Amino acid sequence: MSRTGIANPGSFADPDPRFPFPHSPAPTRCQSEPATFDFAKGDRSGESRAATEQRLDRARQACSGCPIVKDCLRWALVNEDLTRVGVFAATTPVQRVVLRKRLADRLGPDWIDVLADQDQARRERSAAARHTPLTANQTRIVRLDRDANGPMRVPLTPAQQQRNRARLLAGLTAA
Numbered sequence: 001m002s003r004t005g006i007a008n009p010g011s012f013a014d015p016d017p018r019f020p021f022p023h024s025p026a027p028t029r030c031q032s033e034p035a036t037f038d039f040a041k042g043d044r045s046g047e048s049r050a051a052t053e054q055r056l057d058r059a060r061q062a063c064s065g066c067p068i069v070k071d072c073l074r075w076a077l078v079n080e081d082l083t084r085v086g087v088f089a090a091t092t093p094v095q096r097v098v099l100r101k102r103l104a105d106r107l108g109p110d111w112i113d114v115l116a117d118q119d120q121a122r123r124e125r126s127a128a129a130r131h132t133p134l135t136a137n138q139t140r141i142v143r144l145d146r147d148a149n150g151p152m153r154v155p156l157t158p159a160q161q162q163r164n165r166a167r168l169l170a171g172l173t174a175a
């Protein structure tokens with residue numbers, strides 16, 4: 001498999017859907033210069049070992065300045081079958097084998113599932129944080145209610161609700 005598939009991640013067979021290939025705000029160097037990252041043939045015929053090493057260095061340097069390097073590495077580690085060759089996130093295939101082993105040692109044999117769960121929890125926290133915050137008046141009402149009634153007891157009787165409403169409105173007017 002050619003490393004150049006990175007220019008079109010959708011062309012890969014069966015990437016793990018829980019880890020979409022990261023979006024880059026600008027074309028990545030592996031998209032604009034795929035040959036630099038393609039080590040599928042090792043030392044290519046006609047390319048000296050020194051030239052291959054130089055190419056590897058160029059790929060690594062490009063990755064080190066890439067805005068999606070962190071998520072690219074995650075994607076490459078998770079999708080082992082799709083990244084058996086080539087440079088991803090400044091790592092070679094051998095380095096990725098070592099990194100996967102470290103992850104398995106740290107998170108257990110189901111480390112990919114653990115990462116997916118962590119991502120899901122992060123997404124849920126972000127979604128919760130995006131909820132519209134209370135307005136200043138709503139915050140004041142909540143505070144007044146807590147001061148007047150202490151922790152919420154359910155259910156409040158209609159008379160209690162009426163009394164609370166009157167108190168809160170009076171408090172708001174005075175504030």
Ligand code: SF4
Nearest residue numbers: 030063066069072089
């Ligand atoms: S980190 Fe490297 S391999 Fe990954 S998208 Fe960026 S340039 Fe490509």
